[in-house]
Amino acid sequence: MLSIAGTDPTGGAGTAADLKSITAAGGFGMAAVTAVVAQNTHGVSDIHVPPAQFLAAQLRAVSDDVELEAVKTGMLGTAEIIEAVGTWLSAHPPRVLVVDPVMVATSGDRLLEPEAEQAMIRFCSLATVVTPNIDELAVLTGEPRAHDEDEALAQAARWSEATGVAVVVKTGHLDSREVTNTWIGTDGTRHPVHSTRVDTTSTHGTGCSLAAALATRLGAGEDPATALAWVTDWLHEAILHGAELQVGSGNGPVDHAHRARRLAAAGSAAPWVAGGAVPDRWEQPAQLAARATADGPTGPAASVPPVGPWTEALWAAGAPLAGAIEGSGFVAALVDGSLPEGQFSFYLAQDAHYLQRYSRALATLAATSEDPAAREFWSDSSRHCVDTELELHRGWLATRPDAAEVAVSPVTSSYTDFLLARALGDPTAVGAAAALPCFWLYAQVGASLPEVPDEHPYAGWLLTYRDPTFVEGVRGALGVVERELGAADPAVRAEAARAFLLACRHELEFFEQARRVAPSAVAPSPALAGATR
Numbered sequence: 001m002l003s004i005a006g007t008d009p010t011g012g013a014g015t016a017a018d019l020k021s022i023t024a025a026g027g028f029g030m031a032a033v034t035a036v037v038a039q040n041t042h043g044v045s046d047i048h049v050p051p052a053q054f055l056a057a058q059l060r061a062v063s064d065d066v067e068l069e070a071v072k073t074g075m076l077g078t079a080e081i082i083e084a085v086g087t088w089l090s091a092h093p094p095r096v097l098v099v100d101p102v103m104v105a106t107s108g109d110r111l112l113e114p115e116a117e118q119a120m121i122r123f124c125s126l127a128t129v130v131t132p133n134i135d136e137l138a139v140l141t142g143e144p145r146a147h148d149e150d151e152a153l154a155q156a157a158r159w160s161e162a163t164g165v166a167v168v169v170k171t172g173h174l175d176s177r178e179v180t181n182t183w184i185g186t187d188g189t190r191h192p193v194h195s196t197r198v199d200t201t202s203t204h205g206t207g208c209s210l211a212a213a214l215a216t217r218l219g220a221g222e223d224p225a226t227a228l229a230w231v232t233d234w235l236h237e238a239i240l241h242g243a244e245l246q247v248g249s250g251n252g253p254v255d256h257a258h259r260a261r262r263l264a265a266a267g268s269a270a271p272w273v274a275g276g277a278v279p280d281r282w283e284q285p286a287q288l289a290a291r292a293t294a295d296g297p298t299g300p301a302a303s304v305p306p307v308g309p310w311t312e313a314l315w316a317a318g319a320p321l322a323g324a325i326e327g328s329g330f331v332a333a334l335v336d337g338s339l340p341e342g343q344f345s346f347y348l349a350q351d352a353h354y355l356q357r358y359s360r361a362l363a364t365l366a367a368t369s370e371d372p373a374a375r376e377f378w379s380d381s382s383r384h385c386v387d388t389e390l391e392l393h394r395g396w397l398a399t400r401p402d403a404a405e406v407a408v409s410p411v412t413s414s415y416t417d418f419l420l421a422r423a424l425g426d427p428t429a430v431g432a433a434a435a436l437p438c439f440w441l442y443a444q445v446g447a448s449l450p451e452v453p454d455e456h457p458y459a460g461w462l463l464t465y466r467d468p469t470f471v472e473g474v475r476g477a478l479g480v481v482e483r484e485l486g487a488a489d490p491a492v493r494a495e496a497a498r499a500f501l502l503a504c505r506h507e508l509e510f511f512e513q514a515r516r517v518a519p520s521a522v523a524p525s526p527a528l529a530g531a532t533r
């Protein structure tokens with residue numbers, strides 16, 4: 001996959017951004033340089049355009065040796081450069097050509113000579129798809145700048161029909177809460193991909209990154225809707241975490257590698273409960289809390305407080321994981337509404353599988369517990385789980401036939417197999433401690449959620465986290481676990497603590513697994529707002 005673009009020595013835009021984006025999108029990146037640009041996160045200070053013959057030599061070096069899947073062009077700078085690229089492309093037409101008609105940088109600096117605009121407009125007709133921002137779309141179409149998304153879509157559709165070139169309309173430059181990228185096909189088809197605006201100044205190079213990643217996915221054979229969904233979701237994550245890079249003091253770059261680092265961390269082979277974190281015999285509550293907090297963050301306070309010293313120690317030990325769940329990408333995307341529909345549907349499907357199995361683990365605890373109050377609590381909870389699962393199928397999943405057919409995932413089955421094994425084969429204190437995080441951490445997430453507006457795509461679902469009867473259930477589970485631990489042998493207690501911490505980690509994996517699903521993997525369905533659980 002070849003990028004033909006200008007440079008950015010601070011790595012945020014141009015060929016640097018393109019190569020990072022191509023890698024992130026799964027391709028092998030190559031780059032031919034059109035212009036050497038002295039720029040940083042504050043703007044452009046100088047531009048050197050090497051002779052057009054030199055660019056032609058770079059392009060020949062590539063095509064003499066390499067077969068390309070796709071080409072993306074960015075800053076072309078001058079009419080002469082546009083012509084050199086056009087000539088080369090005509091001799092070596094790639095299967096996919098994405099043209100980002102770069103004219104003006106975010107900083108306001110011109111990256112295309114004004115007299116080259118007409119040449120750029122003609123050049124765009126060679127493309128498979130063009131990715132102008134709102135201002136560039138106005139120049140391309142020769143129309144006034146669109147005021148809103150509908151105007152931009154209409155402009156793009158007219159231009160696309162006239163030229164036979166698809167357009168991705170990007171609303172990043174409008175000031176709506178939602179940011180939508182829409183693929184407009186030459187036959188008028190529209191594939192909108194919705195995302196949410198991130199309140200950040202780290203958007204340097206977003207246009208370059210979108211176009212390069214899109215070219216890579218299209219070059220690999222993905223259809224336009226799937227490719228654009230992948231790119232929009234990946235870029236949202238990169239923008240969300242851009243500021244953490246702390247690169248420059250102006251408009252910073254996005255974090256192209258955020259997803260790769262997140263997935264690498266998820267694939268870690270380190271044990272979930274470090275050796276020595278739990279004593280072999282848990283004699284005193286403080287033994288566990290002291291060890292668990294010695295080498296890690298303490299985490300948030302419990303929204304439903306512990307009911308005694310044993311559950312207090314469990315919380316102290318598991319709190320860093322509760323914090324990780326509250327701060328997880330899944331919860332963040334669910335709350336800001338950018339969670340792709342396919343990932344949400346996958347989550348619902350796994351939730352249904354989970355509840356079905358969890359209810360059996362709870363029923364097992366009801367059958368094996370000695371304490372009548374525990375038996376009553378577990379059997380009520382098991383029954384409640386069955387009801388919730390049935391409601392999930394009747395409500396949310398009924399509107400998504402594709403999601404209803406999603407099989408149980410490895411993450412869901414390893415969590416539920418673990419819970420069932422603890423309930424079936426271990427002392428009831430261990431089974432009870434393993435079952436507790438599902439109650440306690442779910443309520444914790446619920447308490448951390450902000451109010452969302454009614455038009456939020458997942459408003460209906462977010463409300464289910466606030467169910468007050470659920471908080472009662474958490475108190476019930478805490479009471480049972482506190483009593484079970486108090487009565488247990490210290491070795492069994494230690495096993496229970498281990499099971500509790502493992503279950504907390506399973507909870508984190510359960511939430512995060514949906515983020516690992518391709519955003520368009522489950523077919524879209526009618527709007528979510530207002531749907532009932």
Ligand SMILES: Nc1ncnc2c1ncn2[C@@H]1O[C@H](COP(=O)(O)OP(=O)(O)OP(=O)(O)O)[C@@H](O)[C@H]1O
Nearest residue numbers: 106133170172173179196197198203205206207208
């Ligand atoms: N603040 C933001 N929040 C969320 N997504 C954004 C934001 N800014 C940009 N994006 C994403 O990046 C894409 C490209 O951004 P934009 O519309 O600003 O294009 P551009 O002007 O060509 O980019 P550039 O400023 O790099 O030239 C958008 O379509 C959107 O997916």
Ligand SMILES: Cc1ncc(COP(=O)(O)O)c(N)n1
Nearest residue numbers: 006007013014105106204205
């Ligand atoms: C070489 C080059 N190409 C493109 C851009 C546009 O990116 P942005 O508008 O985000 O500054 C840039 N600044 N530099």
